[in-house]
Amino acid sequence: MKEEVKIAIFGLSLNVLENIKQKVQSLYDDALKVSWANIADPHLDILLVNDMFFSSATIQNLVGAKKIPYLRLVNKNEKSGMIEGDKLYLPFMATEEVRQWFKDRYLRVPVNNKTESFVNKISQKMDLKKVVPEFFNERNGNVQVFDSKGNIALMNIRTQQVWINETRKLQRTDSSLNYTYATMQMAQSVSLMQGEDLTSWLWNMLWHSEDLDFNQNHPDFYKLKFWPQPDPQNERKMVFKIAACFEQGANLKQVVQKTGYSSEQINKFVSIAVLCNVLQKIPASDAKLMVEEKESSGVLRGFFGKLRKKLGL
Structure with missing residues (x-):
């Protein structure tokens, strides 16, 4: 019975895929059977992957957690047949360097540490x-x-x-x-x-994420472009009050003063809203939110009473 090596190739067009399969087959002698496997095969020996898809979660699990020997396939005619770190340059050529790489992988020769450096970037x-x-x-x-x-x-x-x-x-x-x-x-x-x-989903995912750093400085004035749609259980009233202030055009300091919420809470809103394209930067002259030094509780109640009526809260 022939010995077997299982190889998966991911992310290439059919014509390029068949060309590479033929050339890889020729690297091994008749004593070794080459089986073309799916990336989900638990007994995979070698992975060749289009560099465009290398950072996907599935591929990262294979090369990071499962430590499958791999090469990232990169199109570059002038380097065809060369291997640099974990990159193999296409068009595929059965150079001596390529032959040695495939031989070493089958013989379980340890991969150079440099080829694993990119995997660690995922974290x-x-x-x-x-x-x-x-x-x-x-x-x-x-x-x-x-x-x-x-x-x-x-x-x-x-x-x-x-x-x-x-x-x-x-x-x-x-x-x-x-x-x-x-x-x-x-x-x-x-x-x-x-x-x-997309925008509503992204807003809520970022708002729920406790491990993100929202300590950026936001000195500018902003105006609301779209109303966020927060989950009902997730501080909905606070989000709508802050959004109502920015609907008139304001900066972070003004909204803190108007709502009484902390600068950290307003800063989190602004950081996420800017990322999600919910706020747009405006000149200070276009900001219409009125904030007085000493605003009576009656005025505040009137402001938020109108807001509740508008939003149906």
């Missing part, structure tokens, strides 16, 4: 001010959202819809929040289903 802090705005950038199309705990949701940014991972019990995240481009199969799997509103 590092991301800059949410750079990540979250990409959820509103239409050029991204369909994206898969994940963090260090796994897959969160699939987004269609052009239609502003989101399909939540039903197996994920807690709808919150942390500073490892990230995204990757979704495969065509992922997009097709939800094409006939109605998704949730």
Whole structure:
């Protein structure tokens, strides 16, 4: 019986996939059987993955938790057949360097520590001010959202819809929040289903997340673009009162004075609202919220009475 090596290739078009399979097969002699496996195969020996999908939660679990030997496939004609760290450059060429890599992996030669460095980045802090705005950038199309705990949701940014991972019990995240481009199969799997509103879902996920840093400085004036839709159990009245102030145009200090809520609470609102595109920056001259040095309790009651009537609270 022939010995066997199981290899999975993920994220390539069919014609490129078949070309690579033929060339990889030629790297091994007849004494070794090459089996082309699915990435879910528990006995996987080697993973080749399109670099575009490398940061997805599924792939990170394979190379991070399960330590499957892998190569990230990157298109670069001038480096074709070269391996640098954990990257193999396409078009695929059966160079001596490539032959040695596949031989070493089958013989269980330890992978150089440098090739594992990227895997550890999945648990590092991301800059949410750079990540979250990409959820509103239409050029991204369909994206898969994940963090260090796994897959969160699939987004269609052009239609502003989101399909939540039903197996994920807690709808919150942390500073490892990230995204990757979704495969065509992922997009097709939800094409006939109605998704949730992306902005409302994102607002609530960030609002629920206790491990995020909302200590940014917000000295500017802002005006409300869209009313957030907080979960009823999650400080709904407070969110609506703060939003009502920003509907008139205000800064953080004015809203603290108007509502009596702490600067930390208002700052959390502003931080999330800016990330979710719910607030827009305005000149100070456009801010219409009226705040007096000593505002009577009767005036405050009148203000919030009108607000409750308006919002049906």
